[in-house]
Amino acid sequence: MIERDFTATRTDRSGAYVEERNIVVPIIAGIVAIVVAMGSAGYYFYTNAEMFNPYKKTYEKLGIDLPRSFERFELASKYLDQVTREPCDNVAFTALAKRMEAAGYPRESAKSLEAYNRSCTFSEEMLQSAYAAYTRIGDHKAAIGVADELVKFDPASYDYRFMRGSAHEHDRDYKAALADYISTLDLFPDLSNVDGSQFYQVSTMYDKLGKPCDAIGPLETFISYNVRERQSQQIAKLISDYSRKGNCAATYANGSARVVIPPNKLVDVFINGVPARMIIDTGASLVSLTPGMAVRARIVPDATDLIEVKVVGGLLKQATGYAQILQVGTATAANVPVLIAIGSTDAFGRGVDGLLGMSFLSRYTVALSSGLLELKPRNRNSTP
Numbered sequence: 001m002i003e004r005d006f007t008a009t010r011t012d013r014s015g016a017y018v019e020e021r022n023i024v025v026p027i028i029a030g031i032v033a034i035v036v037a038m039g040s041a042g043y044y045f046y047t048n049a050e051m052f053n054p055y056k057k058t059y060e061k062l063g064i065d066l067p068r069s070f071e072r073f074e075l076a077s078k079y080l081d082q083v084t085r086e087p088c089d090n091v092a093f094t095a096l097a098k099r100m101e102a103a104g105y106p107r108e109s110a111k112s113l114e115a116y117n118r119s120c121t122f123s124e125e126m127l128q129s130a131y132a133a134y135t136r137i138g139d140h141k142a143a144i145g146v147a148d149e150l151v152k153f154d155p156a157s158y159d160y161r162f163m164r165g166s167a168h169e170h171d172r173d174y175k176a177a178l179a180d181y182i183s184t185l186d187l188f189p190d191l192s193n194v195d196g197s198q199f200y201q202v203s204t205m206y207d208k209l210g211k212p213c214d215a216i217g218p219l220e221t222f223i224s225y226n227v228r229e230r231q232s233q234q235i236a237k238l239i240s241d242y243s244r245k246g247n248c249a250a251t252y253a254n255g256s257a258r259v260v261i262p263p264n265k266l267v268d269v270f271i272n273g274v275p276a277r278m279i280i281d282t283g284a285s286l287v288s289l290t291p292g293m294a295v296r297a298r299i300v301p302d303a304t305d306l307i308e309v310k311v312v313g314g315l316l317k318q319a320t321g322y323a324q325i326l327q328v329g330t331a332t333a334a335n336v337p338v339l340i341a342i343g344s345t346d347a348f349g350r351g352v353d354g355l356l357g358m359s360f361l362s363r364y365t366v367a368l369s370s371g372l373l374e375l376k377p378r379n380r381n382s383t384p
Contacts, residue, residue: 058084062115064108066100073103088120097129106133114146122153131163140171155308155315158187162198169205178205179305179320185218185285186309191358192225196235202285203238212246214337220362220378221285227365253363257329257375267373269356270327271297276353280373282366284309284357287326287338288318293353294340299323301340309339317342326360331375333363 058080059065071077076099082092093116100109110133113126127146134143147164154160165180181202188194199222206215216239223230243249259267266277271289274297281288288309294301301319308315318339326336337359341347348355364375 055080055084058087061087061119062108062112064105064111066105066108070100070103070105074099076100076103088116090121090123093120094126097126101133106137107139110134110142110146117149124150124153131167135167135170138170140167143167144171156187156310158184161187161308165201169201174205174208176305178202178209179307181205182285183307183309186307191221191283191285194222196222196230200238203242207242207245212242213248213252213335215242216248216252217337217359217362218285221358224282224358224362224366251334253331253333253377255330255332256364256377257331257373259329259373259375261368261371261373266352267328267356269353270325271323272299272325274298277351278354278356279348279352280361280368281355281357282361282368284355286359287323287336287354287357288348289321289338289340289354290345290347290352291341291343292345294321294338297323299338299340301342303342306342307339311347316344316347328356328360328373328375331364333360336360 053059053068055066055071071080076096079092079096079099082089083096086092093112097109097113100106100112110130113123113130113133117123117126127150131143131146131150134140134146144164144167147160147167150157150160151164161180161184165177165184168174168177168180181198185191185194185198185202199218202218203215206212206218219235219239219242223235243252261267261280265279267280269276269278271293274293276289276293276297278287289297289299291301299321301321303319306317306319308317310316318341321338321340323336323338324334326333338354346352361375363378365378367374367376
């Protein structure tokens with residue numbers, strides 16, 4: 001350190017020179033140093049102490065808490081100022097949420113986006129971002145809550161059903177996941193164009209629920225739309241494994257049939273020995289029944305996780321169930337998954353007991369031509 005000589009000389013009464021130390025200058029210098037130090041410390045304290053946080057009320061409204069250091073992350077304070085002044089500024093809010101996630105606060109980002117949707121304007125994009133953030137941190141229950149809001153907003157969206165099904169699957173609620181995955185399939189406008197992974201997920205849920213025989217149906221449905229291109233060794237092995245695991249071969253599908261389809265498109269079917277009039281529907285992933293038909297066939301619906309499907313006039317809620325025996329001509333299948341319409345006696349048209357969907361048809365090689373339905377045993381051992 002450089003030492004400075006703050007001294008002065010003067011004469012005393014006798015005329016002799018006397019050296020005298022000047023204490024004014026070092027005092028002033030010391031005061032200046034103290035003020036500077038206090039100013040720096042004060043600034044540091046102000047910008048880091050929570051008691052002086054100018055965004056505390058903003059955070060409280062969003063249901064989050066962030067450290068003061070976040071304000072200095074990529075102009076976050078700029079967007080915090082904007083949101084504090086205008087809480088429903090969509091552009092500023094979106095930018096702020098992105099900076100929260102980039103700074104390592106994905107949960108706070110997601111909660112902020114949910115808060116915006118509750119207090120300002122509903123935004124699908126914001127909720128999709130919130131879902132992605134919760135999924136990233138493994139909070140699947142929170143992701144399910146976000147997906148619920150998206151499904152309520154657009155019940156006919158197969159994307160939102162799939163998102164919720166995926167969250168249920170990661171949360172290990174396979175029954176709820178299965179319901180959403182089936183709804184995903186049935187909300188597609190054309191099942192023949194659905195990617196094979198969607199069918200595989202339905203099969204996986206059946207298997208995880210201890211129903212390997214049911215797991216075969218979705219895979220065979222996928223194959224049935226284009227046997228030549230979709231039959232593969234991988235799928236054949238999956239079907240074989242499920243069949244062996246559930247000992248399905250004996251009752252899964254037996255016999256064959258040639259049935260004339262009359263002008264009214266109704267075919268005669270027996271469900272648990274009870275006659276029914278049904279419309280053939282290769283676009284329905286499962287056989288569907290009216291409530292009355294389910295009662296006559298003694299099928300008990302499970303309404304714990306409802307499935308929604310598209311019908312003429314909108315969406316129809318359906319419960320799941322099983323037909324012990326379903327027969328068309330001499331073609332017979334056991335333990336066929338079915339759906340039962342909730343609260344709609346004429347869901348499929350007057351005098352129609354249901355739809356003969358792919359949970360039965362996919363067990364056979366199906367040919368529809370010139371008013372004739374032909375069901376032949378499927379060769380499950382064939383591979384390309």
